[in-house]
Amino acid sequence: MTLLDQLDSAISVHTGEQIAEKHAVDWTFVNHCTPDAVLRPKTTEQVSQILRHCHQHAQPVVVQGGLTGLAGGATPGSGEVALSLENLTGIEEIDTQAMTMTVCAGTPLETIQKAALEKDLIFPMDLGARGTANIGGNVSTNAGGVQVIRYGMTRALVMGLEVVLPDGTVISSLNKMLKNNAGYDLKHLFIGSEGTLGVVTRVVLRLFPKPKSRCTALVAFNRFSDSIQLLSAVQSELSGLLTSFEVMWDLYYNNVAPTVNTFTNPFDTPYKAYAIVEITGNHQQRDMQLFEEFLAAQCEHNIIADVVIAQSDTQADNIWTLRHGIGDFGSSQPIINYDVSIPIGRMDEFANELMRDLDQSYPHITTLLFGHIGDSNLHVVIGDYHDNEFSRLKDLVHELTGRYDGSVSAEHGIGKLKTGYLPLSRSSEEIALMQLLKRSIDPKNILNPGRVITL
Numbered sequence: 001m002t003l004l005d006q007l008d009s010a011i012s013v014h015t016g017e018q019i020a021e022k023h024a025v026d027w028t029f030v031n032h033c034t035p036d037a038v039l040r041p042k043t044t045e046q047v048s049q050i051l052r053h054c055h056q057h058a059q060p061v062v063v064q065g066g067l068t069g070l071a072g073g074a075t076p077g078s079g080e081v082a083l084s085l086e087n088l089t090g091i092e093e094i095d096t097q098a099m100t101m102t103v104c105a106g107t108p109l110e111t112i113q114k115a116a117l118e119k120d121l122i123f124p125m126d127l128g129a130r131g132t133a134n135i136g137g138n139v140s141t142n143a144g145g146v147q148v149i150r151y152g153m154t155r156a157l158v159m160g161l162e163v164v165l166p167d168g169t170v171i172s173s174l175n176k177m178l179k180n181n182a183g184y185d186l187k188h189l190f191i192g193s194e195g196t197l198g199v200v201t202r203v204v205l206r207l208f209p210k211p212k213s214r215c216t217a218l219v220a221f222n223r224f225s226d227s228i229q230l231l232s233a234v235q236s237e238l239s240g241l242l243t244s245f246e247v248m249w250d251l252y253y254n255n256v257a258p259t260v261n262t263f264t265n266p267f268d269t270p271y272k273a274y275a276i277v278e279i280t281g282n283h284q285q286r287d288m289q290l291f292e293e294f295l296a297a298q299c300e301h302n303i304i305a306d307v308v309i310a311q312s313d314t315q316a317d318n319i320w321t322l323r324h325g326i327g328d329f330g331s332s333q334p335i336i337n338y339d340v341s342i343p344i345g346r347m348d349e350f351a352n353e354l355m356r357d358l359d360q361s362y363p364h365i366t367t368l369l370f371g372h373i374g375d376s377n378l379h380v381v382i383g384d385y386h387d388n389e390f391s392r393l394k395d396l397v398h399e400l401t402g403r404y405d406g407s408v409s410a411e412h413g414i415g416k417l418k419t420g421y422l423p424l425s426r427s428s429e430e431i432a433l434m435q436l437l438k439r440s441i442d443p444k445n446i447l448n449p450g451r452v453i454t455l
């Protein structure tokens, strides 16, 4: 009897031609590989049963959420079956007193955001792929996004978790309390471990009151270093209000802005860098006055070269389409998307050295720099490269990151595409402990094998 024959007939199993094309690759669109089968459980019990059987048969499994990952983690390897969470969806509870939401892992991020808003609350994690990415994927990658500077990464927004271990054991730790020091906080083993230690099936999320004010500006700078000065100033002078600080270098602006039809360039002259700065608070009129006075003072100090302030939510949303436009830009042509962290004080030097090295060795490529600079997170997007340059470009960006004591993954994770670079950002002792954990929890190495670490 094969493994598939042993599964409960209630579990949806697709094989051969039934397998939808999307299951062959994540958003990196490299190394396509159709899985041997796609298993689509509807309940935690079904996930447990699948893993119990896969464990018995030593059958490798790749876990798939919304497949918007940018590290190749959800892309199947040869001989793997895909465990997709797309049927395990739904919001189970919104507790307005505890300010928590309990959701199933396959629920899209956007559905969660909208459900919170209906209760006058917010779930503040936000990223461009919100319509497709699932909360299970967000938790497993410890996703960042555009509001980390205010609310932290996904790790800071998870109160409790239910996970299924590689042998089928269900660990239900659906805690709702902010304080709970009863032993090890096991959820942190699974958050950010990219599906290598367990399958997330349910999550208790932390919600926040919906802000009553929102002020958004698009700021232009003559130098990138001025954006760092503005960041320090806004953090000290508008303390507690800063929600987003997204910087885009000139090449990003010049290449992406013309592709976004909801965005019109408001500036007459070109500048070296731009930032979307957003504050949120509790009093629209008072906060806007503070924001305008602050920005005017920064213009007088020559930190800001030019600025436009959104006068409505629609205008603010249109400014944001510039930043989120990188998603469509990336879908329209092959790009490589690097996601590194660099200590903020060395970001300018890093960016200059990187651009110099790339210009010298690869004059034909297009390089766009942008990022969540307040979180030390820089995205480097490269287009117009030749296929045979893929590996050398990866080496160049990651080795330079290592030399600057940065991290080869700020938020997308290591997946399969960056395992070779992990030693640039983690010590051999750290990697050995990761391997020890993996061997203890998944002794047959069946769950997302070859992702994050190699054994």
Ligand SMILES: Cc1cc2nc3c(=O)[nH]c(=O)nc-3n(C[C@H](O)[C@H](O)[C@H](O)COP(=O)(O)OP(=O)(O)OC[C@H]3O[C@@H](n4cnc5c(N)ncnc54)[C@H](O)[C@@H]3O)c2cc1C
Binding pocket: 026, 027, 062, 063, 064, 065, 066, 067, 068, 069, 070, 072, 073, 074, 085, 105, 126, 127, 128, 129, 132, 133, 134, 135, 136, 137, 138, 139, 140, 141, 142, 143, 144, 145, 146, 194, 195, 196, 198, 199, 200, 201, 326, 327, 411, 412, 415, 448, 451
């Ligand atoms: C346009 C665009 C913008 C993006 N912006 C950001 C951004 O600002 N910040 C950011 O951090 N990321 C960003 N991403 C990357 C991506 O959206 C995130 O990594 C997201 O968290 C992945 O969720 P997913 O459901 O698509 O996961 P998938 O791609 O399906 O999987 C990602 C990893 O998690 C594992 N996994 C998925 N579900 C589970 C589960 N239930 N249990 C255990 N393991 C699981 C997979 O095996 C894989 O290793 C962006 C991607 C796109 C396409």
